[in-house]
Amino acid sequence: DAGVIQSPRHEVTEMGQEVTLRCKPISGHDYLFWYRQTMMRGLELLIYFNNNVPIDDSGMPEDRFSAKMPNASFSTLKIQPSEPRDSAVYFCASTTLRERGRGEKLFFGSGTQLSVL
């Protein structure tokens, strides 16, 4: 399996521009998570989906952030308009509860390094 695939690997943009981050979870996984990692706040859960449905978006910082999962193999995180304080590494992770009893293990992508100038 190729693992969780995120694109782009790096994104540099100017303040005010729209940014779209992409994620392809591991095939067969029914949970998908978006995390943001910064030096100040560590790893924060932004939103997670189960069977393509958003379950908890309480971590989304504000209305400029939106996430979608149109199908089981693709999700996007969009920031519009972007601001310098959005600069961070954004991780996507997936998992499944089908192996219940084995415990939840999150499989992370390599992340997208976002820099907003």
Added chain:
Amino acid sequence: AQSVTQLDSQVPVFEEAPVELRCNYSSSVSVYLFWYVQYPNQGLQLLLKYLSGSTLVKGINGFEAEFNKSQTSFHLRKPSVHISDTAEYFCAVSPGGYQKVTFGIGTKLQVIP
């Protein structure tokens, strides 16, 4: 609600010395506990996990952690570290049977040759 506290943001240690990375948690329900490791420019990888049973859990790369319910702790240990252990380590907690994992802020382990 649940939370995780990693008491040390950075831990420098000499090669072949033992190390302990501390983690305390709080939760109103029973939990699963995890340690993840993040190498530079990579995503997080699971190091070990505690679900139930024996309180001493062994993971990959010679790491182990001990669950202490009375002290609500899940400290990570390794008897002898290697240069390749230099990474950031995250403690995490999840309510049993549920998917919302809360991470600590991370501890950077720096192994000094």
